[in-house]
Amino acid sequence: MKRIRILLWILLVVPLTAGAQHGDTLRIITYNIWNGFDWGKDTLRASSFQEWMKTMDSDVAALQELCAYNETKLQQEADRWGHSYAVLLKKSGYSVGLTSRYPIELIEKIFEGMHHGALHCRTAGIDFLVVHLHPGSIKKRRKEMQILLKKIAEIRKSGDRFVVLGDFNAHSPFDAHLYDPEGPLLTRMREKGQNKADLTGNLVNNNLDYAVLSGFLSFPLHDVLLPHSTTLWERGSFPGRVLGPLNGESSEQLDARMERIDYILVSESMAPDCVNAKICNGADNWDLSDHYPVIADFSF
DSSP states (O other): OHHHHHHHHHHHHHHHHHHHHHOSEEEEEEEEOHHHHHHTTOHHHHHHHHHHHHHHTOSEEEEEOOTTOOHHHHHHHHHHTTOOEEEESOSSSSOEEEEESSOEEEEEEEOTTOSSOEEEEEETTEEEEEEEOOSSOHHHHHHHHHHHHHHHHHHHHHOSOEEEEEEOOOOOGGGGGGSOTTSHHHHHHHHTTOBOTTSOSSBBTTBOOOHHHHHHHTTTOEETTGGGOOSHHHHOOBOOGGGHHHHTOOHHHHHHTOBOOEEEEEOTTTGGGEEEEEEOOSGGGTTTOSSOOEEEEEEO
């Protein structure tokens, strides 16, 4: 009789537990929140961001530039958008973090060879690697890419569901045809002296560098946004219009130099499960951050 009861418990409870872990759908967001809302001083933007996150009803969120955050602060904010679990990479500088509806297992905090660091966690049965690559050096980003590819290779040994997401500060070869060689973006970068022979700037041979994203894509990882977008506007994640007053630029000028540097990349087994993906660069997000968030929906 006791054995029958145990069998019934396994049949009834275990499937429910597995279902709760994944559910029918999973929504993932990545968002760079621009200096942690002025290092915590811009409470109005922070509050608006939290309300927006609440309306998005996500399951997992990766955040970058968590400046002046600690574990308690991140968890309190995550609670407001329905995430009972949160992990922070570090308490100083430009940190990244992960929040989730489901329990989070911290696997590794990656610092060696990394400018900002990276965070490896597991939640909802999926490995997440939250990244924020070097903002001003192709050379350093390429080194970070090599470090992370080794980590991803280790992750793949133990599972086929993994996501690499965040602010890559790098450009995709799949977007190359969308950038005007003489347009506002590249003209501005050249004028700022971003072309450096030693690759310590953001241009190589006066053009954008595609090696970093190519490295991740050839792993292979899959860019979930590609099947759901065609234009640069549909893919643009930077700069946000909130930068206008700071830079003395109009909204039109900011939109004209739009680029994509934020991504959600997934393993081969997860790619077919992505049913929708988009950059939220509409009016709701114009004033929240200098970056726009990426959202991807999965149906398992």
